[in-house]
Amino acid sequence: MAQPGLPRVLGVVALGGIIGSLARYGLAEASPHGPGEFPWSTFATNVVGCFAIGLLLARLTPRSHPLLRPFLGTGILGGFTTFSTFAVDTEKLLPEHVVVALVYFFGTVAAGLLAATLGEWAGRPR
Known part of the structure; x- marks a missing residue:
């Protein structure tokens, strides 16, 4: 299968990013946290996203459609996981809530x- 051109790759990454970001936003809105509280929705988002990335990378093969990895991995899961919010949440917890941070x-x-390790293990062909 021929490799897709850059415009197609960027298009599927952007589309996937929209989907993943909206899913993350919905989860954060459904389970907000207050000042000093453990940010459970961000924690869950990142852990679920890491599992999914491990699973995805184990399941995709060189024979998979060439747009699957950029759409699912970089796009959806890249938009879904949020290590920038993880960093901001940590900074907001400091210095008043050091243990929680x-x-x-x-x-x-x-x-x-x-x-991610468990996702990769679960996704390995048997």
Whole structure:
């Protein structure tokens, strides 16, 4: 299968980014957090997104459609996960809620790595 041109790749990344960002926004609106509270919706978004990225990368093969990875991975999951909000949430928790900030920061990184590993493991062809 021929490689798609840059305009098509950018188009599917943009479309996927819109979908992923809207899903993240909906989750954040459905489960808001107040000042000093653990940002559960951002945490869940990033952990679920990491699992999905691991699963996706394990399942896609060189024979997969060449627009699948940019659409699903870079677009949808890139728009869905939000490590910029993770950084802002951590900064907002400091210095008044240091323990919550540290648990959130290190917990997100550890859970994201574990989720990506489990997703890759779950997606491996058997």
